[in-house]
Amino acid sequence: MNKSSNTAGPGTPDPGKGSSAAEIEPVADVVSRAQAGDPGALAELVRRFQDMAVGYAWSLLGDFHLAEDAAQDAFIQVLGDLTSLREAAAFPGWLRRIVFKHCDRHTRRAGLSTVPLEGVVELTADMKTPNPLDELERAEAAGVIRIAVASLPEHQRETVTLYYIGEHSQSEIATFLDITEGAVRKRLHDARKSLKETLLDMVKKTLHNDAPSRDDRFETHVLLGAAAERGDLAEVRRILVAAPELARQDAAGSDEHQPLHYAVYGNQLDVVELLLAAGADPLKGIYPHREATSPRAMAFDRGLTPIVEAIDAHLARQRGASDVGRDLGNAAGRGDLAGVAAILDSDTSALDARDNRGRTALHRAAEGAHLGLATMLLDRGADVDAEDADGRRPLQMALHHGWKVPDDQYSSYTAMAGLLVGRGARYDLWAAAGLGDVAGVRGFLDAGTDALNGVDGRGAPLTVAAFRGHANIATMLLVAGADPDAKFPIDVAGEPFVQTGEPMWLAANRGHRAVVEALLAGGATAQASIYASGSAIEQSLLHGHVEVADLLFLHGAVGDPLTYCVTNDLAALAEKLQAHPEAREKLMWSAILAGNEAVVQHELAYGTAIPVERHFNLLEQAIRGWRIGNLKIGTQGWDRRSYLRNLQRLVDAGFELTMRNSRTSRADFTILHHLAARSCNPGDYGHTVEEVVEFARILVDGGAEVDALESQLHSTPLGWAARYGQLELCRFLLTRGADSNGGDADWARPLAWAQRYGHDKVAALLQEAGATA
Structure with a gap:
């Protein structure tokens, strides 16, 4: 995209920046056309001001991903409210104020953390001569530049960012910031003087590369x-x-x-x-x-x-979703045989009814290994090969179920698979591999009728064989030419991503050493990782499979801070940090997530100061209960109350409890909202009710706002607790002064949440406290 076409605005451009004045339509005219409903004018406003909006947001937030998010939400609000702008020429300043508001949701003005600029200049002293940097080095260099700009005074930071991120003139910047051109020149002069020549060149390049106008996304x-x-x-x-x-x-x-x-x-x-x-x-x-x-x-x-x-x-x-399908699926998911039978007795046509994800009751029974329920459904004539919206059959749910299922329940899933096959479920190479059927696998391989690597890499027989621990089957498949890393495409944030190494990850997770040996012999990568789920070496160590971990180490795998914080191997942790100093940035996160009190205490006492913009994320890990929620992580000698004590340490260290979630400005919930949602703690093995209340007590005593409102569900923490049926948390919040009618809209008030989701005891408590519908 030609940047010069995207940067017009009021005023006369600087020489060499933007187009000539004669070519630029005045911004007031563009706004007027947009207010009249011209979609081309709306697009022109975004093109002209996208770099300014993102640059200004970055000067406030210090993170380009967050800046783009805040600027995007600001633009969406601006374009929706454009007719309310009375003076079209005032658009730049109006946009700036709305960007500021959306950034303020992220920070609540906690401010950026900075470092002395002299240290940053020293870091870049040897960068004057270009070197062939790889991707990581370029990313690290960009990080240095962002720190450098963040170290400038705020008024210089916002001005220099706006000037170098796009092709904007000093006049345009002055209009946007509502200052004089002379002030812009003075700020630029002072910032250039501080940044020095080498660093300034890198600032120009980095900001230019990060500008949203680099493409049309x-x-x-x-x-x-x-x-x-x-x-x-x-x-x-x-x-x-x-x-x-x-x-x-x-x-x-x-x-x-x-x-x-x-x-x-x-x-x-x-x-x-x-x-x-x-x-x-x-x-x-x-x-x-x-x-x-x-x-x-x-x-x-x-x-x-x-x-x-x-x-x-x-x-x-x-x-094929229907109300009866949803009811039937919910009952089957609970393993409620009597409830399912009652629904089917009243409506015999509902046997293969679907829920919102296209699942039948048999899918849900297989998913939960409810053998008696599945037998009853099959006796009534349920379709044994019904496919859900993702194309999964009940047999696939039985053989490739969730890996967090306790080991003593795996035999129930094997029995479920046997039942389904015995009742006529489609039997193919994948099913034979999952059941460890050597003769069946050999027959399918000889026939050559089934895809050796699944469809586009999905549903690879090698993956299910590795998961179920069938080393002989894995070897047969590898000899036949199966991809040892079972690569397949996934969607991440709407973008394609190639997942690799699932067989190794699952085998390491389950402790199947013979399978790991077969995969390594077949050319699999020892350093396998699964998106957002860690590495194979991490899984083997977290679950106590030391022999598997040793084997992976010998084949080149390496651990990370989280691994060693869980195993409390401080010697290995120290060696890791010595060899990879950049890994220290993740150390505090890892220690809190793992509930490692020794490392948390050490980092608070001797580590570098933690930027305030990271406080929310670390508080989130303290209440998350990750180590409790994963039943297979070794907990011998570990006290689950470590999470409570670590949260208290963070509060005592001055962590900012009013910080908001920063993933998106609309979802600007507080840590108390997050606790109320129990999002990382499934009801069957998360925090106890007493622990949740104790977390809340620490947060409220430390200064968390009991009536804080967020912008997505428009509710207070009490509203969220009511939505999720957290009776005792609701009771605690009410004793600490929470507004029983708090919320931005009638539908978002605590009583409305409780009634909508059938939490009768919560509703009664709220009504006793004065809540109204």
């Missing part, structure tokens, strides 16, 4: 999100014709909002229907509270009945 996502929220059906259709994949693509790597979310925010039924037809997923939530943030859930909670009905109709057409 930012502009397109902004225009699509804004059009979806304001209900501009023609504009949404125009964008999707050119790029249909955007209907199901995340807004950014750090923001899982999709266009359908924005359409729900704006209550735009026509846009919702268009996006659904284009492939949008109405059940896709936003991390970390996915259940509460899917488009359907948000429409349901807001009382947007026409949108809920449109989504349900879509699910019925595409996945």
Whole structure:
């Protein structure tokens, strides 16, 4: 993209920056056209000001991913509210104030942490002569530059960022910041003097490379999100014709909002229907509270009945979903044989009814290894090979179930698989590999009729054989030519990503040494990692499979701080940090997540100061209960109350408890909201009720706001606790002064949440405290 076409604005450009004044349409005219509904003018505003908006946000936040997210949300608000702007020429300053507001949601003005600029200049002293840096080195160099700019005074930081991120003139910058051109020149002069020549050149290059105008991704996502929220059906259709994949693509790597979310925010039924037809997923939530943030859930909670009905109709057409299918699936998921039988006795046609994900009751029975329930369903004639929306059959759920299932339950899943096969489930190479059927595997391999590596790498027989511990089968498949790393494509934030090493990861997780040996002999990578789930070496050590870990170490695998914090191998941890000093940045996160008190105490006493913008993430790990939630992580000699004590240490160390989640500015929940959601603690093995209340007591005593409002569910921590049925947490918050009617809207108040989700005891408690519907 030609940057000079994207940077017009008011005033006379500097020589060599932007276009000549004669070529530039005054910004007031562009705004006026946009206010009149000209989609081209809306796009022009985004193109002209995207670098300024992101640059200004970065000067406040110090992180380009967060800056793009804040700027994107600001643009979506601006384009939706454009008709309210009375003076078209005031657009630049208006945009700046709205960007500031969205950045403020992230920081609550906690401020950027800085380092002395002299140290940064010293780091770059040997960078004057270009060197062939690899990707990591370039990323590290960019990090140095960002620290350098962050070390400038705020007024210099914002000015130098705006000047070098795009092709903007001093006049344009002055208008945007609402200062004089003379002030801009003075700030630039002072910043250049501080940065020195070498560092200044790197600043120019880094900011230029990070500018959103480097491609059209930012502009397109902004225009699509804004059009979806304001209900501009023609504009949404125009964008999707050119790029249909955007209907199901995340807004950014750090923001899982999709266009359908924005359409729900704006209550735009026509846009919702268009996006659904284009492939949008109405059940896709936003991390970390996915259940509460899917488009359907948000429409349901807001009382947007026409949108809920449109989504349900879509699910019925595409996945066969129905009310009876949802009820049947819920009962089957609980293993409620009597409940399932009662539904089927009253409606015999419901046997193969589907839930929202296209699953039948037999899918749910297989998923939970409910053998008696599955037998009853099959006796009644359930389709043994029914496929859900992802193409999975009950047999696949039985053989490749969740890896967190306790070891003593694996035999139940094997029995389930045997039942399904005995009742006629399709038997192929994958199934034979999962069941350890040597003769069957040999027969399928000789026939050559089944895909050796699954379909596009998915459903590889080698993966299920590794998971189930069949080393002989793994060897047969590898000799036949199976990919030892079982590569397959996955979707990450709407972008394609190649996953590799799942057989090794699963074998290490399960402690199947013979399988690991077979994979290594077949050419598998020892340093296998799974997206967002760690490495094979980490899995083997976390679960106490020392012999497997030793084998992987000998083949080149390396551990990381989290691994050694869990195993409390401080000698290995020290050696890791000595060899890789950059790993220290993750040390505190790892220690808190692992509940390692010794390392947390050491880092608080002797480690470097922790930037305030990292406080929320570290507090999040303290309440997460990760080590409790994974039943297979060794806990011998470890006290689960370590998490409580570590949280108290963070509070005592002055951690800022008013900081907000920074993944997306709309989801600006506090740590107390996050605790109420129990998002990382499944009900069957998370924190106890007493522990949750004790966490809350530490946070509230430390200064957490009991009535803080967030911008996505528009609720207080009490509202979230009511939504998730946390009776004792609700009781505690009320004793600490929480507003029983707190919330931004009637549907978002605590009593509304409790009643909507059937938490009768919570509702009664709230009504006793004065809550009203």
